[in-house]
Amino acid sequence: xxxxxxxxxxxxxxxxxxxxxxxxxxxxxxxxxxxxxxxxxxxxxxxxxxxxxxxxxxxxxxxxxxxxxxxxxxxxxxxxxxxxxxxxxxxxxxxxxxxxxxxxxxxxxxxxxxxxxxxxxxxxxxxxxxxxxxxxxxxxxxxxxxxxxxxxxxxxxxxxxxxxxxxxxxxxxxxxxxxxxxxxxxxxxxxxxxxxxxxxxxxxxxxxxxxxxxxxxxxxxxxxxxxxxxxxxxxxxxxxxxxxxxxxxxxxxxxxxxxxxxxxxxxxxxxxxxxxxxxxxxxxxxxxxxxxxxxxxxxxxxxxxxxxxxxxxxxxxxxxxxxxxxxxxxxxxxxxxxxxxxxxxxxxxxxxxxxxxxxxxxxxxxxxxxxxxxxxxxxxxxxxxxxxxxxxxxxxxxxxxxxxxxxxxxxxxxxxxxxxxxxxxxxxxxxxxxxxxxxxxxxxxxxxxxxxxxxxxxxxxxxxxxxxxxxxxxxxxxxxxxxxxxxxxxxxxxxxxxxxxxxxxxxxxxxxxxxxxxxxxxxxxxxxxxxxxxxxxxxxxxxxxxxxxxxxxxxxxxxxxxxxxxxxxxxxxxxxxxxxxxxxxxxxxxxxxxxxxxxxxxxxxxxxxxxxxxxxxxxxxxxxxxxxxxxxxxxxxxxxxxxxxxxxxxxxxxxxxxxxxxxxxxxxxxxxxxxxxxxxxxxxxxxxxxxxxxxxxxxxxxxxxxxxxxxxxxxxxxxxxxxxxxxxxxxxxxxxxxxxxxxxxxxxxxxxxxxxxxxxxxxxxxxxxxxxxxxxxxxxxxxxxxxxxxxxxxxxxxxxxxx
Numbered sequence: 112x113x114x115x116x117x118x119x120x121x122x123x124x125x126x127x128x129x130x131x132x133x134x135x136x137x138x139x140x141x142x143x144x145x146x147x148x149x150x151x152x153x154x155x156x157x158x159x160x161x162x163x164x165x166x167x168x169x170x171x172x173x174x175x176x177x178x179x180x181x182x183x184x185x186x187x188x189x190x191x192x193x194x195x196x197x198x199x200x201x202x203x204x205x206x207x208x209x210x211x212x213x214x215x216x217x218x219x220x221x222x223x224x225x226x227x228x229x230x231x232x233x234x235x236x237x238x239x240x241x242x243x244x245x246x247x248x249x250x251x252x253x254x255x256x257x258x259x260x261x262x263x264x265x266x267x268x269x270x271x272x273x274x275x276x277x278x279x280x281x282x283x284x285x286x287x288x289x290x291x292x293x294x295x296x297x298x299x300x301x302x303x304x305x306x307x308x309x310x311x312x313x314x315x316x317x318x319x320x321x322x323x324x325x326x327x328x329x330x331x332x333x334x335x336x337x338x339x340x341x342x343x344x345x346x347x348x349x350x351x352x353x354x355x356x357x358x359x360x361x362x363x364x365x366x367x368x369x370x371x372x373x374x375x376x377x378x379x380x381x382x383x384x385x386x387x388x389x390x391x392x393x394x395x396x397x398x399x400x401x402x403x404x405x406x407x408x409x410x411x412x413x414x415x416x417x418x419x420x421x422x423x424x425x426x427x428x429x430x431x432x433x434x435x436x437x438x439x440x441x442x443x444x445x446x447x448x449x450x451x452x453x454x455x456x457x458x459x460x461x462x463x464x465x466x467x468x469x470x471x472x473x474x475x476x477x478x479x480x481x482x483x484x485x486x487x488x489x490x491x492x493x494x495x496x497x498x499x500x501x502x503x504x505x506x507x508x509x510x511x512x513x514x515x516x517x518x519x520x521x522x523x524x525x526x527x528x529x530x531x532x533x534x535x536x537x538x539x540x541x542x543x544x545x546x547x548x549x550x551x552x553x554x555x556x557x558x559x560x561x562x563x564x565x566x567x568x569x570x571x572x573x574x575x576x577x578x579x580x581x582x583x584x585x586x587x588x589x590x591x592x593x594x595x596x597x598x599x600x601x602x603x604x605x606x607x608x609x610x611x612x613x614x615x616x617x618x619x620x621x622x623x624x625x626x627x628x629x630x631x632x633x634x635x636x637x638x639x640x641x642x643x644x645x646x647x648x649x650x651x652x653x654x655x656x657x658x659x660x661x662x663x664x665x666x667x668x669x670x671x672x673x674x675x676x677x678x679x680x681x682x683x684x685x686x687x688x689x690x691x692x693x694x695x696x697x698x699x700x701x702x703x704x705x706x707x708x709x710x711x712x713x714x715x716x717x718x719x720x721x722x723x724x725x726x727x728x729x730x731x732x733x734x735x736x737x738x739x740x741x742x743x744x745x746x747x748x749x750x751x752x753x754x755x756x757x758x759x760x761x762x763x764x765x766x767x768x769x770x771x772x773x774x775x776x777x778x779x780x781x782x783x784x785x786x787x788x789x790x791x792x793x794x795x796x797x798x799x800x801x802x803x804x805x806x807x808x809x810x811x812x813x814x815x816x817x818x819x820x821x822x823x824x825x826x827x828x829x830x831x832x833x834x835x836x837x838x839x840x841x842x843x844x845x846x847x848x849x850x851x852x853x854x855x856x857x858x859x860x861x862x863x864x865x866x867x868x869x870x871x872x873x874x875x876x877x878x879x880x881x882x883x884x885x886x887x888x889x890x891x892x893x894x895x896x897x898x899x900x901x902x903x904x905x906x907x908x909x910x911x912x913x914x
Contacts, residue, residue: 128440128441131435131440131441132440132441132449134171134195134370134431135431135432135435135441135446135449136449136453137167137171137191137194137195138167138168138171138191138427138428138431139428139449139450139453140194140201140453140456140457141163141164141167141190141191141194142164142167142428143201143453143454143457144162144190144201144204144205144457145162145163145164145190145401145402146164146402147205147457147458147461148160148162148204148205148208148226149162149402149406151205151208151209151461152208152406153406156208156209156465156508157208157209157210157226158210158225159225159226159405159406159407160208160225160226160227160405160406161187161188161225161226161227161404161405161406162188162190162226162227162402162405163187163188163189163190163191163192163227164400164401164402165327165398165399165400165401165422165426165427166188166189166191166325166327166367166398166400166427167191167427167428168367168368168370168373168427168428168430168431169323169325169365169367169373169377169395169398169427170189170191170192170195171191171192171195171373172370172373172374172376172377173192173293173295173323173377174191174192174195174196175195175374175377175378176377176378176380176381177192177196177247177291177293177381178247178290178291178381178385179244179245179246179247180243180244180245180246180247180248180285180286180289180290181247181248181290181291181292181293182248182249182250182266182290182291182292182293182645182648182649183229183247183248183249183250183292183293183294183295184249184250184259184260184262184263184266184292184293184294184295184645185229185249185252185259185293185294185295185296186252186256186259186295186296186297186300187225187227187228187252187254188227188295188297188325189227189229189295190204190227190229192295193229193249196247198218198229198231198247198249199219199229200460201456201457201460201461202216202460202461202463202464202467203216203217203218203219203464204226204460204464205460205461205464205465206222206464206467206468207219207220207222207224207225207226207227207228208226208464209222209464209465209468210222210223210225211464211467211468212550212551214682214684216464216467216468218230218232219251220251220680220681220682221550221682222550223551223679223680223682224251224252224254224680225254227252228251228252228253228254228680229249229251229252230249230250230251230252230680230681230684230685231246231247231248231249231684232681232684232685233248233648233684233685233686234683234684234685234686237559238557238559238561238683238686238740240283240284240650241283242282242283243283243284243649243650244283244284244285244286244290250262250266250645250648250685251677251680251681251685253672253673253676253680255668255672256297256299256300256303257296257300257301257303257304257305257306258305258668258669258672258673259294259295259296259673260294260296260303260305260306260308260309260638260641261305261308261309261637261638261640261641261642261644261645261666261669261673262641262644262645262648262669262673263292263294263309263313263320263322263641263645264309264312264313264316264318264320264638264641264642264645265641265642265643265644265645265646265647265648265649265653266292266320266645266646266648266649267291267292267313267316267318267319267320267390267645268316268318268642268645268646269284269285269288269290269292269645269646269648269649269650269651270285270288270289270290270291270292270318270319270388271288271316271317271318271319271388271627272288272601272627272646272651273285273287273288273649274287274288274289274388275288275627276598276625276627276628278598279598279599279651280598280599283650284649284650284651285649285650288319288388289385290319290385291319291320291321291381291384291385292318292319292320292321292645293320293321293323294309294320294321294322294323295323295324295325296322296323296324296325297324297325297326297327297330298324298325298326298327298328298330298335298338298339298344299329299330299331299333299335299338299339300330301324301338301339301344302330302338302339304637305637305638305641305668305669308635308637308638309322309638309641310322310348310351310360310392311633311635312632312633312635312638312642313390314351314358314359314360314390315633317358317388317389317390318388318390319384319385319388319389319390320384320390320391321377321380321381321384321390321391321392321393322390322391322392322393323393323395324344324345324392324393324394324395325367325395325398326344326367326394326395326396326397326398327398327399327400328342328398328418329400329404329410329413329414331404331408332404332408332410332412332413343394344394345362345364345392345394348360348362348392349362351392353389358389360389360390360391360392361380361383361389361390361391361392362391362392362394363376363379363380363391363392363393363394364393364394364396365393365394365395365396366395366396366397367395367396367397367398367427368397368398368425368426368427368430368431369430370431370434373395376393377393380393397425398427399422399425399426399427400422401422401426432446469508472508472509472510472511472513472514473509475509475511475514475543476503476506476509476513476514478539479503479514479517479518479539480500480503480504482518482532482535482536482539483496483497483499483500483503483517483518483521483536484497484500485532485535485536486521486525486530486532486533486535486536487500488532489528489530489532489533490524490525490528490530490532490533492524492525495524496521496524496525499517499520499521500517502517503517511547514543515540515543515544515547518536518539518540518543519540521536522536522537522540553679553682553683554678554679554681554682554683555678555679555716555717556678556717556741556817557678557686557739557740557741558683561739561740562739562741563719563735563736563738563739563741563743563769564768564769564770564817564820565739566735566738566739566766566768566769567766567768568766568767568768568771569731569761569764569765569766570765571727571731571757571759571761571765572759572760572761572765573757573758573759573760574760577757578757578758579755579756579757579758580755580756580758581752581753581754581755581756582725582726582727582751582752582753582754582755582756583614583615583616583618583726583752583753584758585726585727585730585756585758585759585762586616586617586726586729586730586747586752587611587615587616587617587618587619587620588758588762589730589733589734589762589763590602590616590617590620590730590733591620591623591762592762592763592764593733593734593737593763594620594623594624594628594629595763596737596763597652597737599650599651599652600628600651600652600653600654600737601627601628601629601630601646601651601652601653601654602617602620602628602629602630602653602654602655602656602692603629603630603631603632603639603642603643603653603654603655603656604631604632604639604655604656604657604658604692605631605632605633605634605639605656605658606631606658607629607630607631607632607656608621608626608629608630608631609621609631611629612656612658613658614694614749614752615752616726616747616752617629636657636662636663636665636666637665637666637668637669639655639656639657639666640655640657640666640669640670640674640689640691641669641673642655643655643674643687643689643690643691644669644673644674644677644687644689646689647686647687647688647689647742648685648686648687652688652690652737653689653690654689654690654691654692654733655689655690655691655692656691656692656693657691657692657693658693658694659693659694659695659698659703659705659749660693660694660695660696660705660706660707660746661695661702661703661704661705661707662693663691663693663707663711663744664707667710667714670691670714670715670718670744671714671715674687674689674717674718674742675714675715675716675717675718675742676717677717677742678717678741679717686740686741687742688736688739688740688741688742689742689743690733690736690737690742690743690745691718691742691743691744691745692733692745692747693705693744693745693746693747694746694747694748694749695746695747695748695749695787696746696748696749696750696787696788696789696839697748697749697750697787697788697789697839697884697888698749698750699879699880699881699883699884700877700878700879700880700883701876701877701878701879702876703749704839704876704877704884704887704888705746705749706839706840706841706872706888707840707844708720708722708815708838708840708844708845709840709841709843709844709845709847709848710844711744712815712816712845712848713848715744715816716816717742718741718742718743718744718816719736719741719742719743719744719769719814719816719817720743720744720746720814720815720816721743721744721745721746721767721769721813721814721815722746722786722787722812722813722814722815723745723746723747723748723767723787723813724748724751724786724787724788724790724791724811724813725748725751725754725756726747726748726751726752726756727756727757727759728767728813729745729747729748729767730759730762730765730767731765731766731767732745732767732769733745734763734764734765734766734767735766735767735768735769738766743769746787748787748788749788750788751788767813768814769814769817770814770817770818770819770820770821771813771814771819771820771821771823772784772810772811772812772813772814772818772819772823772824773810773811773813774808774809774810774811774823774827775790775794775809775810775811776794776797776807776808776809777808778797778806778807778808778809778831779806779808779830779831780805780806780807780808780831780833780902781805781807781808781831781833781834781835781898781901781902782807782808782810782824782827782828782831782833782834782835783797783807783808783809783810783835783837783894783898784810784812784824784834784835784836784837784849784853785809785810785811785812785836785837785838786811786812786813786815786838787839788839789837789838789839789888789889790809790811792837792889792890792891792894793809793837793894794809795891796891796894796895796898797809799891799895800895800898800899803899803910804909804910805898805899805902805910807898808827808830808831810823810824810827812849815845815848815849818848818849818852819852819853819857822857824853824857824859825853825857825858825859825862828853828859828862828863829862832862832863832864832865833863833864833865833901833905834853834859834863834865834867834868835867835868835869835870835897835898835901836849836850836867836868836869836870837869837870837871837889837894838869838870838871838872838889839871839872839888839889840871840872841871841872841873841874842869842871842872842873842874843871844871846869846870846871847869850867850869853867854867864905865901865904865905868897868901870889870893870894870897871889872887872888872889873886873887873888875887896913896914899913900913
């Protein structure tokens, strides 16, 4: 057949021929990278490989429809797409495979993620935003299957926000909301809840999203019929197809080896989504996976001979090549010449990348060998150090860990020696560790001067009449000021909009600011968080509300694997300043008790976790966070909304500091540390303890991640010499974390006269009703008796046993 002129957008045949050649060159280049990449893993130079072979052609079509300002939220098979955009050269591909820690050489993650995980740079060196409308963008990938889907919703919704809210400054972020968010996913991963939740939410919101499903009929070793009803995701989703009377999806289905059909499908999808803000599903079928799922297995083990023959015959690159020849676009000789040239270029790129990866290690090895030789000559343990030196020499291609291990082990044999040679080895080792460790550990949090912990504390100020209001009123009026002050701020969640949240902390704000800025959502916690991540990646300031802390468990994977790691896994090149608002602590019953703090503080490293004891503190945290640009979880005290508080006059201005504790009551005998709703019980008990002659100092943790950066707790312990941590989490949960922070990090053990203790909830979830809370979590009597017991041990005569 002849090429369809409609695929050429009325360009000349010479230009069309050049386009075809460019696409074929990219397809062959990508495939050669996949083939050589697998060999590098099997040879031991790379740790693991997962490649995009068999998916080249649809990715080239997607790249042609992808425009400046658009965002990709994809998965680990999209290397051809990134190459087509000019963001991934063969040499950078191999640097990703080798895990080179130089961001200039491995721009996707500086070796923090395995190969196949892609990202573009949204931030300048000073942390400010690049002009995202002048570049093609890719949000940073994660490995977790379908984990890329929730943020896709927010990336698409941002275009709707920018198109419809004219008060927002779109500079750097949008051109009238014309950007499309493109998602890519394997057919088997559409079985995940994240996919279905995102699909449903995008259909409800009607956002410019194009969901691309690469379907090779398998999910790892399992055929599609075991993953998907009817073995066909577009058949499953037919009910979402829009019609004249109902919004929904445009659903397109196209074979992955059909070049012209792919170009048409992706151009069509782009136009529908971009102009009309209608979501589109493109189901790309009849794809193959020539090397199997990854380097960890062979597909010959689970595919029939018939299937393997079919895959060889219908490989998209092979079919593309046949199409080029059938239509006389290029000759066999021209294609063979091009293919030889590409293989040479890819092999050269692989060789250069390995040399660039290895050369710094070889240089360091040379230095260390000499240092070990010098140290051995002057040491009585010469034979042991020489063996380490010889072992190091034998490692022809050393890694950093080889160098660090040998130098550190050598120092063991130099204990007690004071020679210059030992000193030189010590200095080399210390410098090597100091320069190497940040390559793997930096950017967990913002490291620039504008980080949230640097926002200066500002106390709430009050009028003379000291107006007392419900705590929720302080939150509501503070949010009102913030929404006036920050046009890019928006909040959304279940019951958030029309009724102003279940506790009315947003009462009346939807009527004032509109349903796009103060929005209700469906019951779908994972994509509420995903919305927030995507919106934040595009320059907006979202507040994602999860109705109760217990329900955050629905979204924990997205919070942990995506949001909390974003800055880290991009080595500081992407940020998502999402504020997650929720409420918890000491409610009634198993599923509303809201105290899973031990899990959260460990799974959400990379986020701030803030636990205000009242609504004034909470409002101050929101003010602080809006002055910075980092993700945070704020847990309001669920039983505090109707408690009376003085209303500040500087709403929207006062700032609760992050990483600082607050001393609520000073005392001499014992330090009591707690947070949230439990702190109010501790305060009451501290007054009761005075009646029996115990003067307790009460400290509110306020901020769990980070905790007490100024080490004020240890300053208290220098005075009281005794510590009790009261926590409504389970035993060994948050209390253990706080104890480690105080005893180990603050070295408080030096000032203790009694064993540090914790008082926690029981190991089970709390039973229902007030009695359930009383017998499941620390109550006033528990706290009183525990403190008294500690003082009884110190001075049994003054404090005789209670019972």
